[in-house]
Amino acid sequence: MDMTEGYLRSDGRKGIRNTLVVAYLVECAHHVAREVAWPFREQGAHLIGFPGCFPNAYADRMLHQLCTHPNVGGVLLLSLGCESFNRRELEARVRASGRPVATLVIQEAGGTRRSIAEGRNWVERTLRELAAQPRSALPVRELVVGTICGGSDATSGITANPAMGRAFDQLVAQGATAIFEETGELIGCEAIMAERAARPALREELVACVAKAARHYATLGHGSFAPGNADGGLTTIEEKSMGAYSKSGQSPIAGIIKPGDVPPRGGLYLLDVVPDGEVRFGFANISDNAEIAELIACGSHLILFSTGRGSVVGSAIAPVIKVCANPETSRRLSDDMDIDAGRVLEGRGTLEEVGAEVFERVLRVAAGERTASEILGHQEFIMTYKSFTPLGPACLPS
Amino acid sequence: MQLHPQDNVVVLTRTVAAGERVCVGGVTVMIERALALGHKLAACDIPAGAPILKYGVSIGSAAVPIPAGAHVHTHNLRSNYLPTYLHATQQRYFEEHP
Known part of the structure; x- marks a missing residue:
């Protein structure tokens, strides 16, 4: 398909x-x-x-x-x-x-x-x-898919995130647009991420973007790290970051966008969610749905959401596919999960198999199949104050 | 499970009960407290201040000397970026503001 x-x-x-x-x-x-x-x-x-x-x-x-x-x-x-x-x-x-x-x-x-x-x-x-209203043909290359992780634990970076990364690679290879985000959860990965910049000028912008996030969170006194992350075996923000980073896959990074920017063409983009300038309105994203709303405002048709502790959220406007990293959570919250990525830890599947399943599910949900959170009626939405300055020319493909 | 050949921590792929014995880096250690899957154990003796390597990259520094097989978590591993917030931090606030 x-x-x-x-x-x-x-x-x-x-x-x-x-x-x-x-x-x-x-x-x-x-x-x-x-x-x-x-x-x-x-x-x-x-x-x-x-x-x-x-x-x-x-x-x-x-x-x-x-x-x-x-x-x-x-x-x-x-x-x-x-x-x-x-x-x-x-x-x-x-x-x-x-x-x-x-x-x-x-x-x-x-x-x-x-x-x-x-x-x-x-x-x-x-x-x-x-x-x-009638429908018309929608090829895969026209799809825009966003990704986020929420309620992460130490399994997120081992199963669900790298599996979603493989699905992202497949989408990008077919000309689709893939967006990853939360620069506050890329702190510690800036150097390795910069090596994937599609153009030399973008490299510095990627590093600057994460440095801005680190300053933002340092000013507010907390990283993007909740006590549940620690209960789930994550210890530091850079450990959480490495796990979160793997959901971006291996494709070159085509550009940086800010909330509301629709990527000009297919490829992999980083969504910079941390406001510019001095810290004015508080935390960049007060909870996962604030980021989901921004991914949607950038044109995402649907969202891939990985969780280890077990987030139950969906969203208004765009379907959310939940990929559960932790096999124990998958069993406990089975009604809320779409894909059991934790099976990799129990020898019931490989990252390649789960990645292929995520890709297939993206196409089925795009074709109208309802996700677990849609069936359960989830339509979360939240938006707070922020301020951004426009992007520099180095951020987007010419 | 060791995620990268350079790592000095390994990751539990299943929840282990208190008193269970697990083999880490050639030594058998007894698990003192139950640990959920995903938690980290030291793969070797790690001196204080040394980087903790997972996925082949530093995820912070050892705050104290960590013996092989010990649980590596918020009590002995510190971020090199931002401090980790725990419910215990908030508990102190409630104690100081009765």
Whole structure:
């Protein structure tokens, strides 16, 4: 199988799902948005949003990219009415993309009850419209796949991450786009990673990117390392990093992107998730779903998520395939896992076999097969304040 | 399991119970406390300050001399980058702020 089907969007990208996004533009509209989406949550209505009332260019960019993501077919914006978020600009951009869009302003609609009723009417009508949309051919080279590890333990770097790396190599070899991330979990690997830069000028940028992450976390006093990592046998950030790094596979690194940048062509990219400049808004990513949201904003159709301790999360907008590194966790949380990579430790398979299974599963999920977290209704989403400066010319292939 | 020929630690591929004997680098050691799979044991005697090698690269430095077969973890291995946060750190905060 090297071809699936997708929903063609006006920018030429194709989606593997046809989600209707309900997006709140400030926490004050969160409850109404959730109530609007809830009855339709199993029919493709997903809730996303930004809680802040202060303006933020990163949040503007993220919501714009998410609302025009190829997996999104229609958008309902939920505004209280007085927040800073520029709802008119966002609505105009979504409309320009050809998607059905509406904005519901709670203060104008007459409050909670009326807004929920009006919103549900719109969602019901629009979901019928989306169900009638045709699909067209989607070759593997058009797929964008993101990868993350969460709830890591000492098995993550031995089984699931290197197996996902093999799947990544296969995707890149077929012309697809693969994105790995979390520069805070590459601390200690910067030198060996830099050797994989596709161009000499990119080498320094890769090292600088990890140095920035190290400064960021040092300023805040903690690395990207949770107590559960230590319970699972990981001792230091550089040990965790080496395990995390292996999910990038062996392909040359084509470029660095920042949240919301869509890679210009196929290849392997590093997503730099740590904000630029002095530390302003706190930790770069407060939990795994903040990184998943950023991978999706970069165009990821689906996410490969490796876990050892046992994360259960999924995501709004893009399906999450969970690759479980630890065979004991696989048995304990079997309903939540898609692939048992821990079998490598028990002599029930090889990294090559698990890598091939991950690749096959990517194609099946792209073709519509539901992941464990989709079946269980997971649609996590979180986004906080950040600030970035634009990329230098060395970061992207010319 | 040794992940790289240069490593001075090995990784447990299954959970071992307290009192079990395992063979590490030619010596048999008794496991004092139960250890989950993925935890590390010293493959040889490691002097204080020496790098701990796993995957063939340094994952930090030995904080104290570590005898062959000993559990290598947060009590005797320090990051060369950022300190490792544990629940015990938070426990101290609650004790100091009753």
